[in-house]
Amino acid sequence: MAKSQLVYKGHPFMRKDNLIYYGSMADKYIIMMQILETKKVKDLDVATRVSLQLQLTDPNAKTRERIVKKSEKGSLYAAMDVASIWLERALRES
Numbered sequence: 001m002a003k004s005q006l007v008y009k010g011h012p013f014m015r016k017d018n019l020i021y022y023g024s025m026a027d028k029y030i031i032m033m034q035i036l037e038t039k040k041v042k043d044l045d046v047a048t049r050v051s052l053q054l055q056l057t058d059p060n061a062k063t064r065e066r067i068v069k070k071s072e073k074g075s076l077y078a079a080m081d082v083a084s085i086w087l088e089r090a091l092r093e094s
Helices: 076-093
Strands: 006-008 011-016 019-022 029-041 044-056 067-073
Touching: 019 076, 029 076, 044 076, 067 076
Parallel strands: none
Antiparallel strands: 006 011, 011 019, 019 029, 029 044, 044 067
16 A cells, blocks of 8 residues: 655645655755744644745755755744745746
8 A cells, every 4th residue: 555645736745753845856946844943722733933945956965055045934834835936936947
C-alpha cells in the first residue's frame, strides 16, 4: 500500500517536527518553514511565529547561497499564503 502524501495547491507538503517543506526536491526551488513559537488554544498548539525561506534545491550550492528569499509571519496560514505565491513565481520564472 502506497503512503499518501499531503498536497497543497499542487505541490507536496511534508512536516517533520517544527519544520515544514513545501514543494518537490525535483524542482529548482522549495519552501522551508520553521515554526518558531506556538500557543495553546484548548488542546491544540497553534503557530504564532513562522519563519519561511525560498530555497534552491541545488545540492552543490552552499547553505547560505541556497536561500533566495526569507520572511517571518505571525501564523501558519499567513506563511502558507506567502509560500505558495513565492514558490509559484519562482518555478514559473525558472
